[in-house]
Amino acid sequence: MVHEKNLSIPRVGKAEEVYRNKYQHIYKIQLNFESHSKEVFVTDYGQRAGVVVEGGDGVLLTRQYRHLIDKVSWEIPGGKVDPQEGVDAAARRECLEETGILCGELKSLLIFQPGLDTLCNPTYIFYTRIFHPISNPHLVHDEEVCGHEWVPMDKCLEMIKSGIIVDSLSVIALLSYNTFILANKHHAG
Numbered sequence: 001m002v003h004e005k006n007l008s009i010p011r012v013g014k015a016e017e018v019y020r021n022k023y024q025h026i027y028k029i030q031l032n033f034e035s036h037s038k039e040v041f042v043t044d045y046g047q048r049a050g051v052v053v054e055g056g057d058g059v060l061l062t063r064q065y066r067h068l069i070d071k072v073s074w075e076i077p078g079g080k081v082d083p084q085e086g087v088d089a090a091a092r093r094e095c096l097e098e099t100g101i102l103c104g105e106l107k108s109l110l111i112f113q114p115g116l117d118t119l120c121n122p123t124y125i126f127y128t129r130i131f132h133p134i135s136n137p138h139l140v141h142d143e144e145v146c147g148h149e150w151v152p153m154d155k156c157l158e159m160i161k162s163g164i165i166v167d168s169l170s171v172i173a174l175l176s177y178n179t180f181i182l183a184n185k186h187h188a189g
Helices: 087-099 153-161 168-188
Strands: 016-020 025-032 037-044 048-055 058-066 071-075 078-080 101-103 107-112 123-128 131-133 145-151
Touching (some): 048 087, 058 153, 058 168, 071 168, 087 145, 107 168, 123 168
Parallel strands (some): 048 123
Antiparallel strands (some): 058 071
8 A cells, every 4th residue: 555645845946057068057956845945956967869779780889988987888879969959860960970870760769867856867768770871970979989889689688787888878778678679579579
């Protein structure tokens, strides 16, 4: 049996900017509940988008250095949605910039928020099996991405379980793709 109590919805104070650059906006807000107050600092990165690209040899993964883990990370292509850009266009652009692979029709897989209190980063994940490698692409993120390769899904799942793939966008995207798309494909066929 579920027990619920009445929730005290706070009065939310005015957002006060603390810091801003081209990647993030940090602001503080006072939350005034009936019995107490709480000051929170929200980091707003804006929207981001990623894409699971599945080919005959597996799923397309990039490799990028990430300073919080101080090593190269395995990730799906993805990144920030630019102003005035649709989320699907951003996923397609990021894949092209990071890998030289141009995605065809994108299908929506999942939308999630990585945090609900102090992190604002609505995330849109797409998938496709339609893509075309571009010959001699201009890789915009060439200085950040140290490579990409096609990895079979069962290997991706092993990499998640063993802690090799730890990027939350990639973990959520790959597990969702395996659960919602591949599992349904196997059950239907």
